[in-house]
Amino acid sequence: MRAVRYDRYGAAGVAKVVDVPDPVRDGTGYLVRVRAAALNPKDVLVRKGKFPVIAGLRFPKAMGYDWAGEIVAGDASFPEGTRVFGMIQSWSAGAFAERAYVRPEECARAPEGLSFEECAALPLASLTALQALRDEGHVGRGSRVLLHGASGGVGVFAIQIAKALGATVTTTSSEKNRELCASLGADRTLDYTAVDFRGGTVEGGPFDAFVDVFGNQSFARVRGLLGPEGTYVTTVPSPRIVLDTLLTPLATRRRARLVVVRSRRADLETIAKLVDEKKLHAVIDARFPLAEIREASLRVESKRARGKVVLTVG
Ligand SMILES: NC(=O)c1ccc[n+]([C@@H]2O[C@H](COP(=O)([O-])OP(=O)(O)OC[C@H]3O[C@@H](n4cnc5c(N)ncnc54)[C@H](OP(=O)(O)O)[C@@H]3O)[C@@H](O)[C@H]2O)c1
Structure with a gap:
């Protein structure tokens, strides 16, 4: 072959x-x-x-x-x-x-x-989005979610899955991809070059989950945007996220988490069901x-x- x-x-x-x-x-x-x-x-x-x-x-x-x-x-x-x-x-x-x-x-x-x-x-990208939102971010009906870097492989699924879970979704992408994010269901689309995450306020916040899809932010940088029990979820492993995951429960009700995608039949069936229901493509x-x-x-x-x-x- x-x-x-x-x-x-x-x-x-x-x-x-x-x-x-x-x-x-x-x-x-x-x-x-x-x-x-x-x-x-x-x-x-x-x-x-x-x-x-x-x-x-x-x-x-x-x-x-x-x-x-x-x-x-x-x-x-x-x-x-x-x-x-x-x-x-x-x-x-x-x-x-x-x-x-x-x-x-x-x-x-x-x-x-x-x-x-x-x-x-x-598979890999939609499972990552599902597991980041549902399992690490505990996103559900009424959650306010920010998806940073939402126009790539994982992001396009994360927008649709967050909407299917009942969340209100704010995305960041480059200016040219804002329309794509909106077409997938985002309630607010922002250009990441025009947003200051350290500033403490971003349209659509405070957020129950900040999913760092692109993976170039940190808990320290975005913590001011999180609600009192909000979670920062990143896709990119680093010593820093490992430390933040361990240390945040000692100091605050806000959390930092790393998603590590797992291939599971039950989750693939959840993805297939969302596709069948026309909630995901x-x-x-x-x-x-x-x-x-x-x-x-x-x-x-x-x-x-x-x-x-x-x-x-x-
Ligand atoms: N931990 C896990 O289990 C797991 C699983 C899957 C993926 N990942 C990781 O997750 C990350 C995203 O994966 P992916 O498949 O979505 O990647 P991807 O498809 O390659 O992402 C491309 C997107 O990144 C955006 N982007 C480029 N520069 C950016 C910046 N400076 N800030 C924000 N967004 C930017 C681009 O949007 P614009 O053109 O609009 O900037 C583009 O649409 C990767 O680092 C990947 O390794 C981890």
């Missing part, structure tokens, strides 16, 4: 499409025919060698966590031909390939009526064939994608 591999950590060009044997299915996993896949900043960061301790130093390495396709070898509840989508949790990746071996708990039936590209755009920035993995990676590395960058596989 054709699959993306790289022989060393490095720039976008190290990743190539090569012929490799099909993955081997053990007793419990599913073999899927991948029809589309999606990129995330994690693909780029791992390939650049930012996580050598976790990702390891054995090469060649596979790429890709998000995929959508059809079951080749499944079980009684997911027989051959079932349309499925999911996120590979393991850092060993493998979604940028014609076939992938996936864990049953990391996939779910694909939402009806969506293309494989739209299904592949969903994918926003696709660009589509590339598998062979153009370099170009697709560079689009993500630009940090300018509006929604998701998708690979068409077969």
